[in-house]
Amino acid sequence: MILDLYRTIPMQRIPASTISITGADLDAGCNLEDPSILEQMLRTAEERYGPDEAERLKPFIKKLAEAVWKVQGFELEPGDDPSGDPGEDR
């Protein structure tokens, strides 16, 4: 019966952006769906390293913030490999 149900219910692709448990709760206020990710990272850098060092780090943080922003645009499906570590299927 269970197998039949699996066959008859079509798998639905759920865009990651619609999943309700997001980084806002899990990641200490760092919400990846917020375009202000750069500002958040810069603010954290200022708190941790001071304003001068944060300013020096800005080009590096900017690149990483862009990368973070980019990867959050990729729509993962529920069945996609949750670890992604190479060699695991050896």
Place this chain on the structure above:
Amino acid sequence: MEPYELTVAEASQLIREGKLTPVRLLESILERIDALEPTLEAWVTMDRERALSDAEALTREAQEGALRSPVHGIPVGIKDIYFTQGLRTTMGSPLYADHVPEYDAETVTILRDAGAVIPGKTETTEFAAYDPAPTRNPWNTEHTPGGSSSGSAAAVSSGMCPAALGSQTGGSVIRPAAFCGVVGLKPTYDLISRRGVFPLAWSLDHVGFFTRTVEDASIMLDVLSGVEHHPDPEPPKLGLLRGYYEKTADESVWEGLMDAAGRLEEAGAEVVELQLPRSFEYVHPAHRIIFAAEAASVHEEGFRKNPESYKPKMRSQVAAGLLIPSRAYLRAKRIRGVFAMEARDLLGEADCLLTPSSVTPALRGLESTGDPAFNAPWSFCGFPAITVPCGLTGDGLPLGLQLTGPPYGEEGLLSAAGWCERILDFPKGSRTP
């Protein structure tokens, strides 16, 4: 021909036939190093005394007919992030300037047990990341040899050793090998042990190595992996990746690849054009996130205690990497799983994928070791890749073609690379700057 000019296979055969001794080969190598090191700066620390003592013992064994392996008596350079018992291992960092490990990396143990002789440690960028080594390119000393395995690539290219270990997290084997006109092999992730290799980003780090021929790469792979490969060079079906690669490559690099592809096709290879998968667009940012997050994690403690001891690029890399949200890191890893699956599907269409080995030829100056963008996707998904020299630019700098195979598909990859090498017929001799 001087012994230092021999490939691994040639030297091994002469040792087997009793026409060359490990001591004579090492002496020739050391003379070559003495002659070129002031110009090229490929070595951090030499280990002459132990190397000579080992070569003497291996010479006696050879005379008694007790050969250990095809690398019996062969000098192999070791990148200075591989731990070597009793021999300084600096990681290219002032923090580890006096670091003497208490044990050998597993690969170093394997090589020593197989009869390889280790003349010394080769230069690396700091922690195998961005801050450059002082090494110069044997093809033009005004140019970078690439990195991070800068010393190993330059040493093999110039005949200071016939083989050397490197490592690749982005493009640190394939790119320097291409810049220096030699063969570089980055096997499948985890095929060769990383134990005792200082990590940069552990889920991207690969052991790899440099040789002057594909045959030598096959010998090194057999010894280091403990698995025999029997490549059979024959015309392959090559999946040419245009799109991103064509748009990003320097004009001379793309022209060189097209010229090589044409010659291979004329000689009997089948070249088919393949489309990069949709996930490829996310590969570089995802690689950047994993790289930065894991490198920051490796150095978190040392960085907090002693940030001033890091060179500028590494210091910034670690500081910025510590800011990456955990969700971004995990998402990047899941993208890797998707890309690996799609890349594997792509490899169902051809024996291996064909791209240029580097975005540009070796850059002028030593400030940057070049862009790893063409290699990072294959470090990201852990697939094996090899570079074979395929020609020269108008300025006389080497170009390489990169072949990528499926996971654990090294035998097929070496078969294709060996055939391409034979057709392209790039000079295999050592380069005198």
